[in-house]
Amino acid sequence: MARRAETIELAVLGLLHEGPMHGYELRKRLNLMLGWGRVLSYGSLYPTLKKMLRGALIEEATTTLTPVSRRPRIVYQVTDAGTAEFERLMSEVGPTAWEDDNFGIRFAFFGRTDMEIRLRVLEGRRTRLQERLDRIQSQLSMTEQEVDRYSAELQRHGVESAEREVQWLSDLINAERSQQVNPPAQPQS
Structure with a gap:
């Protein structure tokens, strides 16, 4: 069975191929992808993003200040290593590719497969x-x-x-x- 973190990584890499996004936007889009029965918390997303940053799969593109908050909003983008990892994950055809937890995410990115x-x-x-x-x-x-x-x-x-x-x-x-x-x-x- 695919670990939840690996499924989140695949989804984040796929979404960031569409363009840079900040954490809030990633969480919103991931929750839409995961469906009504599953909600991704920030407690699951941000440790995964930090791990992906350490692994150089993604990088911080820019930070922007929001009018509502004084905290900068970090924007993430996929790296060349992240693109290669996304392609590797999407080319896997073993049982994890069609498990319940992983299939929907993979299916969402079938256009690039x-x-x-x-x-x-x-x-x-x-x-x-x-x-x-x-x-x-x-x-x-x-x-x-x-x-x-x-x-x-x-x-x-x-x-x-x-x-x-x-x-x-x-x-x-x-x-x-x-x-x-x-x-x-x-x-x-």
């Missing part, structure tokens, strides 16, 4: 979810008589959610493969 890597990650995620779906369905059939209706409903919800995501992934994989066969036409000048 090679098609073959995208396909391998999508296929790995789909296989993992299909295994989970099969396990939930077998448990559901075994326990339907033994659990109350709310537990059974929760299990059915899990099955439906996994089925939707498996279908979504299959659609994405098919779209990627059709692009592989029929690459988009290049605009003529």
Whole structure:
């Protein structure tokens, strides 16, 4: 399983490729990426930023004073080493690439990833979810008589959610493969 700090590092590097950002903006954008169920605290973000600064993956670009506060606002930007680390992390195709904690962040930056890597990650995620779906369905059939209706409903919800995501992934994989066969036409000048 990917450590949370590594997931945050990947997300920070991806966001800083869009341009320099200060900590507040990074936290706001990371919380949007992580989704409604997870909130990133400053207590998680700033130690990660300090570690990334020590590792020369990012650097302080400028500091600006805000009209509301007298404290300078530190702006971070990605370094060449950070770009190389981002590319390395995005090219990984092992199980950490499709884990629940890591997949959404990686997916957000798929536009900067090679098609073959995208396909391998999508296929790995789909296989993992299909295994989970099969396990939930077998448990559901075994326990339907033994659990109350709310537990059974929760299990059915899990099955439906996994089925939707498996279908979504299959659609994405098919779209990627059709692009592989029929690459988009290049605009003529």
